[in-house]
Amino acid sequence: MTEEGIEAFIPYGREVAAILRKTGALERVVEWLSRKSPQYVLVLGASGAGKSSFIKHLLGEGTQISRHNRTVGFHDVDGMIENIRFLITDTPGQMDEVYKDERMKAILTAARQDKLGIINVVSYGLHEETVPKDKAVVDASANASYLQSRRDLEISLLSQWTNVLCGDGGAAAWVMTVVTKADLWWTGHADQEVLKYYQEGPYFQALGPAARLRHRFCPHSSHNQLFYHTVPLSGYYDDKLKQTHRDEFVAALLENVSL
Ligand SMILES: Nc1nc2c(ncn2[C@@H]2O[C@H](COP(=O)(O)OP(=O)(O)OP(=O)(O)O)[C@@H](O)[C@H]2O)c(=O)[nH]1
Numbered sequence: 383m384t385e386e387g388i389e390a391f392i393p394y395g396r397e398v399a400a401i402l403r404k405t406g407a408l409e410r411v412v413e414w415l416s417r418k419s420p421q422y423v424l425v426l427g428a429s430g431a432g433k434s435s436f437i438k439h440l441l442g443e444g445t446q447i448s449r450h451n452r453t454v455g456f457h458d459v460d461g462m463i464e465n466i467r468f469l470i471t472d473t474p475g476q477m478d479e480v481y482k483d484e485r486m487k488a489i490l491t492a493a494r495q496d497k498l499g500i501i502n503v504v505s506y507g508l509h510e511e512t513v514p515k516d517k518a519v520v521d522a523s524a525n526a527s528y529l530q531s532r533r534d535l536e537i538s539l540l541s542q543w544t545n546v547l548c549g550d551g552g553a554a555a556w557v558m559t560v561v562t563k564a565d566l567w568w569t570g571h572a573d574q575e576v577l578k579y580y581q582e583g584p585y586f587q588a589l590g591p592a593a594r595l596r597h598r599f600c601p602h603s604s605h606n607q608l609f610y611h612t613v614p615l616s617g618y619y620d621d622k623l624k625q626t627h628r629d630e631f632v633a634a635l636l637e638n639v640s641l
């Protein structure tokens with residue numbers, strides 16, 4: 383631990399740090415201080431929308447995940463973003479009762495947090511998961527009826543948490559809707575239809591109390607990936623834009639947690 387590092391963590395000054403160093407407790411105390419109040423964030427969204435990849439991207443880890451490798455239980459991911467410690471709860475998005483139960487457990491656990499942050503991950507129905515390829519893809523394009531059903535699912539999942547976490551007396555202080563997989567949906571037009579859909583369309587209407595809290599909509603991509611290894615990327619999303627969107631997201635996140 384460098385002197386600068388110690389000073390950054392020990393508000394009582396150099397003398398206290400010196401005593402603690404003598405007693406051998408310094409490292410432990412510094413670690414405790416850095417852990418004292420990790421920022422707690424709950425990540426929700428449908429299966430295959432891209433939650434786990436998004437969390438990995440935030441923490442600078444490899445983001446590619448097989449569509450057969452689904453999150454099955456809710457769990458905390460402990461990591462640093464811009465030197466701030468975050469406890470990020472990843473949740474399973476699948477619809478079977480067993481996963482819904484897990485999700486509800488995560489929601490009820492989060493309901494006890496102070497100043498809870500919620501990130502809802504959506505991807506305009508481009509959910510890549512255990513649904514077989516022939517249902518999701520037709521003639522090398524995403525199947526329109528599959529996409530529609532998944533967009534409807536994104537909306538229906540909102541009712542599982544919006545009232546309990548964002549209604550009167552709810553734990554949530556802020557919400558972010560992360561619209562991921564921009565590598566697949568970003569267009570060359572200034573007006574991004576997909577973002578508009580979330581900011582103004584039926585998704586927005588269904589947010590209810592979650593729209594009345596501080597709420598940001600963030601385009602995002604964790605990596606480039608052909609949808610079901612078949613449907614091509616939009617062609618308008620480059621690495622520079624991806625980095626810009628990541629930076630904007632992190633800035634908005636830090637703004638939220640520092641309120
Ligand atoms: N094209 C593209 N694919 C992505 C992106 N993010 C994730 N994926 C892929 O989408 C699939 C699903 O991503 P996951 O992060 O596992 O989805 P999840 O929301 O965690 O899903 P569950 O764990 O089932 O709830 C994986 O194959 C990812 O590699 C992205 O930004 N762009």
Ligand SMILES: [Mg+2]
Pocket residue numbers: 433434435452453472473474
């Ligand atoms: Mg997952």
